[in-house]
Amino acid sequence: MHKIEDYNTLPILNIANYLNLFINTSNKTTCFLHKEKNPSLSFNTALNYWHCFGCGAGGTVIDLVIKYKGYSFIQACQWLDKNFAKFNNNDIQNKNRNIENKFNTSIEKKIYTNTNKKIYKWIINNLKLSDEAFKYLNKQRKLKTNIIEQLKIADIKQTDTFFKKAIERWGIKKLVxxxxxxxDRDNDRKKLRFIWRDNVIxxxxxxxxxxxxxxxxxxxxNLQPKYINLYNVQPQLYNLNILNRLKAGDRLCICEGVIDAITLYQYxxxxxxxxxxxxxxxxxxxxxxxxxxxxxxxxxxxxINFADGMNKLFMENGKLITLIKLPISRKDANDYFAHFSN
Incomplete structure (x- = not known):
């Protein structure tokens, strides 16, 4: 038997392919744990993890085998051990890569490789922050008024009205x-829907x-998912412009989410x-x-997965990092600082 960490370092796409999961060119597939029409299960090859943005399931290579095959932890390790050499073979190819299935259209390729800065700027310039959204940020998350204003955080209450205005200004194709x-696809018919359909910051x-x-x-x-990313557009890093004021050797914190980053920034x-x-x-x-x-x-x-993955990536590039461990009673950086600001 190999060590547990050996199993979890096996290329996760190789495991997924062997399990006959149909993976598209964006490393996504429909989740096998719930019914859906569009792929929400994503594979991160850099961190070697999987995550479904529909139901929230995810984890390591071992977790994938447990969930997919219904194995116990020991059974999953035994199954991986039996096929270890095969799974560790980088020559394994995704047999579905060249299949033009319903998730791999020319439209989706274009969406994935383009962003429209003018549209994003127009959206922020045409939005304000409501009292309800300000109360959430300021009272619940303890973000300071000047920071909220500086970062130009806004919200949408009447999403249908706003998107009609956006369509009139930019047209459907550019918004897509x-x-x-x-x-969305219903058999052979295409349906268009806005990604924001309720009150969002x-x-x-x-x-x-x-x-x-x-x-x-x-x-x-309290609806899920709490955070909504742009559809088929590569997510970017939040507050990246802070690098303009840093010099070599300065300290830089990397957080999991936006609000944690804002919290640290304001302190x-x-x-x-x-x-x-x-x-x-x-x-x-x-x-x-x-x-x-x-x-x-x-x-x-x-x-834990985030910290392990980031440590691995930086170590591969010869860079040592420092892990900040918060008190177990605090769930994240925002919770930590909000607690002591009361």
Whole structure:
């Protein structure tokens, strides 16, 4: 038998392919744990994890085998051990890569590779922050008024009305390309729907050129998922423009989410946020090599996976990082600082 960590370092796409999961070119597939028409189960090859944005399931290679085959932990390890050499073979190819299935259309390829900065800027310029959204950010999450205003956080209450205005200004095709309209398929028919359908707070993401390159929404209600990313557009890093004021050797915190990054920022810690555990692109590593990196994960399983994955990525690039462990009673950085601000 191999060690547990050996099983979890097996290429996760190789395991998924062997389990006959039909993976598209964006490393996504329909989740086998619930019914759905569009793929919401995503594989992160950099961190070697899987996650379903529909039902929230996810985890390591072993977790995938347990969930898919209904095995116990020991049975899953035995199954992986039996086929270890085969699974570790990098020549295994995804037999579905060349299949033009319903998830691999020219439209989706275009959506995935394009963002529209002008649309994102227009959205932020045409929104304000309601009293309800401000109360949530200021009273519940303890974010300061000047920080909220500085970062141009806004919200949408009447989403249908706003999107009608957006369609009149930009047209459906551009909104689709910007990831603001999702294409659902019902048999051979296409249906268009807006990704934001209830009251959401909008966080603009700025790049190093101070341009808005991404938007993430956060529901004020308790509906799931709490955070809504743009559809088929590569997520970006939050607060990346902070790099403009840093010099080599400065400290930089990397958090799991937007609100944690804002919280650290308002307490004078240089910080950026990753919009979801599985959304860190290994090609971004070069941006951070010259800084002292501090990883600030949440106190949950996803946080452990995030910390392990980030440590692995930086170690592969010869960079040592520091892991910040929060008290077990605090679930994340925002919860930690909010607790002591009361």
């Amino acid at each position: 390309n910007a990831g603001l309209i999702k294409i 909008i966080f603009p993401f700025y790049d190093e050129q101070e341009e808005i390159v991404y938007l993430q929404a956060r529901r004020i209600s 004078n810690y240089n910080s950026i946020g990753v919009p979801g555990v599985f959304n860190f692109n290994k090609n971004w590593i070069e941006k951070f090599i010259k800084y002292q990196i501090y990883i600030v994960p949440d106190n949950d399983i996803a946080g």
